[in-house]
Amino acid sequence: MSKIDLRGPFVLDARELGRRAGTQREYELTVPAPPELGIDVFAVPEGDEVDVDVRLEAVVDGVLATGSVFADLKGECVRCLDPIEDEVEATFQELYLYEAPELSGDDDEAEDLSVVVEEHIDLETAIRNAIVLEIPFQPLCSDDCPGLCQECGASLKEDPAHTHEAAIDPRWASLQGLQDDEK
Ligand SMILES: [Zn+2]
Ligand SMILES: [Zn+2]
Known part of the structure; x- marks a missing residue:
């Protein structure tokens, strides 16, 4: 099971929820972007502000995180290589389990599960995936770039x-x- 780096930019302390199902907390974070937040040709520049609004809710077997993330993107048009800029707004939802279930056989599935580690959760993977989904696969300066x-x-x-x-x-x-x- 993957350990999380408790100093990561998107780590939240879930202790306040007290593992009482139904308890909710809302957070607004503004954190510096970690490296490679996006795709090769279009990403949030490292260190730029990333805004996250997230609600944590204790459920029976874990913590459900529901939120949105907002940031500026910089990159280059894949056709003409001109610099391009845009904003990205993405939503995410992820369940962090208190206990990873025992899985028999290979552990591929276990690695995809998010878990609460030392009463902290790390939103980074969920945020990365959400941002990548919103970025066009082949970003262009304009749809008809020659x-x-x-x-x-x-x-x-x-x-x-x-x-x-x-x-x-x-x-x-x-x-x-x-x-x-x-x-
Ligand atoms: Zn172009
Ligand atoms: Zn020519």
Whole structure:
């Protein structure tokens, strides 16, 4: 079972809930973003503010966390590589069990379960997953970004009329000459 780092930015102390089912607490956190919060080409810059509103509710077998997360994203358009910015707002819900159930056989399933560790819960995985789900798989500066010229890499957005004279094979050139003669 994974241990959690109690100093992590998204760790909450669940002791106040006292394991009394039905008890609720609400939290508003503003914390610096950990590294790689997002996807390779579009992520919350490390150290930028991440706002989290979360309600913890003690249930019979654990703590249910329901919340939303809000942050700014920076990255680059996958077509033209221009810098892009956006905001991301994502919601999450995760149950943290007091006791991980005994699972027989391989423990793949156990690793996916979230647990209360030393009366603390770590929202980080739930928040990461929620943010990634909201980020477009292929972020673009605009839906119709023309991207880069395949020949020379110039930005077609800045130079939409950009073309290259098609290099004509000399043998075809002579054929073309014949065709012109026939006309
Ligand atoms: Zn673009
Ligand atoms: Zn070009």
